[in-house]
Amino acid sequence: MNNMKQFQQMFLAQLKLTLREKQAWFWGIFFPVILMVIFMVIFSGESNEDFQAQVAVVNENQNETSDMLLSQISQMELLDIKEGTFNREDAEELVEEQEVDAAIVLPASMEETSLSLIINKENEQGATTQALSGILDKLIQQANLSAAGATQTYQLQFESVTSGTNELDYTDFLLTGMIALAIAQGGLFGMVDLVEMRRKGLIKRLRMTPAKMSIFGLSDMAMRFIFSIIQIVLLSLIGVFIFGANLYINFFSLIVVFLFGALSFNALGYFISSFSKTTEAYMGVANIVSFLMMFLSGVFFPIETMPEWIQPVSHVLPLTYFAQGLRDSMVYSTSLASSTLWIGIGIIFLWGAIAYLIGSWLYKTKSIVATR
Amino acid sequence: MTVLEVKQLKKSFGAIRAVDDISFSVKAGEVFTIIGPNGAGKTTTLEMIEGLVPPDQGEIKFGELNWDKHADQIKMKIGVQPQSSAMFDLLTPEENLNLFSTFYTSARPTEEILELINLTEHRNNHVKKLSGGQRQRLAIGLAMISDPEIIFLDEPTTGLDPQARRNIWDIILQLKALGKTTILTTHYMEEAEKLSDRVCIVDQGKIVTLDTPASLIEQLTQEREVHLSFIDGAEAAEQAELFMTKLESVTRTERNQASLKIWTTKPEDTLYELFKFTKENNYHVEQVSIHEMSLEDVFIAFTGKEWRD
Secondary structure, X not given: OHHHHHHXXXXXXXXXXXXXXXXXXXXXXXHHHHHHHHHHHHHHOOOOOOOOEEEEEEOOOOOHHHHHHHHHHHHOOOEEEOOOOEOHHHHHHHHHOOOOOEEEEOOOOOOOOOOEEEEOHHHOOOHHHHXXXXXXXHHHHHHXXXXXXXXXXXXXXXXXXXXXXXXXXXXXXXXXHHHHHXXXXXXXXXXXXHHHHHHOOHHHHHHOOOOOHHHHHHHHHHHHHHHHHHHHHHHHHHHHHHHOOOOOOOHHHHHHXXXXXXXXXXXXXXXXXXXXXXXXXXXXXXXXXXXXXXXHOOOOOOHHHOOHHHHHHHOOOHHHHHHHHHHHHHOOOOOOOOHHHHHHHHHHHHHHHHHHHXXXXXXXXXXXXXXX | OEEEEEEEEEEEEOOEEEEEEEEEEEEOOOEEEEEOOOXXXXXXXXXXXXXXXXXXXXEEEEOOEOHHHHXXXXXXXXXXXXXXXXXXXXOOHHHHHHHHXXXXXXXXXXXXXXXXXXXXXXXXXXXXXXXXXXXHHHHHHHHHOOOOOXXXXXXXXXXXXXXXXXXXXXXXXXXXXXXXXXXXXXXXXXXXXXXXOEEEEEEOOEEEEEEOHHHHHHHHOOOEEEEEEEOOOHHHHHHHHHHHHOOOOEEEEEEEOOEEEEEEOOHHHHHHHHHHHHHHHXXXXXXXXXXXXXHHHHHHHHHOOOOOO
8 A cells, every 4th residue: 555655656756857857858769769760761761662764765767676676665664765856966965964864776777686775974883774774685685585486485583572461661670670779778778877876875865764665666667668668659650650661560469579678678777787886887888788789689780681700699689689579579460479589588588687687696795785 | 761772883894993882872852963073983873873884793772673673663763864965856855855755654744844944935946956055954854754753964064054054953953842852963063062962072983972062061171261351451451460360260361452361260250350350440341251162172182183174
């Protein structure tokens, strides 16, 4: 009864402290949002649109061959053909001034068999050029085949496979990665309060009262959970409504992954606080840990894109599994029955449990709680 | 009635003996002051009594209660203002008091405490915006929130300006009027003399002496210093000095123009003789004062050291 009242008051105090701490809002809310927006704008903005190249077609002397090729080219959706008729000089000028991506010069007579592609030297290595030459190559091959009277024997079929119901867009990948990072950092950096309270003698002061420290810790964790939920909701809303991320959430899995992840990263923060005598020392360690994990845990880019020798490190870090767990539960709607999800949660839990145990042991043996 | 009894308390930090065999007992309703220079062991003694630091040796009893068996009961009975005056800086005084009041089974109304520590005006400012004196008053308020029987104040006035110090003295005197037992440490002699019923002087972890301020001073010496100055100038002072030296109780005199200092073992008799003399000779005395001995003199006499604030 009295415990409940104590919890309420302590939680209320924690809520006010968090609301009034500007730093918490900046690093916990504003910073992850900005970071996510920047990454999404840089890496996912343009590339999602369909490929299309604008070309000018030079057909100076109309003949059967050129008409046949022109009709085939016009049917290709990937090519946007500039209106009007051009001679070779006009076309070259357009390419030079980059008004079109390329110019295609059709055969000048029925007998001529070559087709030329004029591109700007600057763009020689560009993706558009590569694609265009590929397209024309294919066109010519088909023309050659039909000229030889042969039919195509082999065909390439392109299919993509994912384990989920839909494809993983980079937006979805980054969104879930950022949520994982924000929650992880909340835990890693958040426990600096403990160092600060110890330094100011506030922990000692509370120990002089009959206040139950376990209730105090519980109210602190409750506040941290609420803060993390705000992070998840806010980042998801921005991801979905501004950048068009697709989420298929399995709420039960999400809650379990979230609880284990948030607790474990808070435990890591607690561990760091157990041997840091000053705020600066704490922040130094937390920064190193957070930086390492940020880039090695597949938050921004898939782990598979990293050098092979570094990948084993990624497969040890808790953030890897937390980000993966959030992806599974928020994008693939994976149920808890999935063994990958369970193994990931297990590894996260192991990290948290070990960090907490060593942290408590250090608190007891070095008894820095009691030091002034 | 004894509310606190401390017996043969000892505590060492490495090679340093912070507290070396301290024993005393405190009666209900008194203001008990532990005084001594920095590093004398005052805070360590207090922290052992408050249950924060376990003593190496010795016994601490709050009536029938002790820390081993009755920690929670003792915490309910005592209020502590630690030297660091730690509180939640981003909360207001009112919020701090409200939060602390939930720790105890019974508490005084926040309103009443704010009134007592004179912070009603600042109840809604964040603590980090308060002045040093205001913070210190709030720290005392937090110690009083549970209406404790025994209040520990660890150097409540250190680092404060004279006005702020006086405010805190008022609070301590109000506590005394309420019948609370106060255990105070300070390194201001003046404060100990003004506020305490009994003073315990400690130095190098040991009790040098323990008694009421008045009897400590009395023990010191019977000799008093009397200062006089004459309207009629140096000549009158010289005549008076000549007369004074003939008196048996006067041990020493010192004259500077029209002002005269005399040391006497019987100040009442000496003054009677003095005024008889001035009346007869029609001299006029402008100022008379008897210089009182202070605890500072007691400290010097007991430890042989200069007093340093």
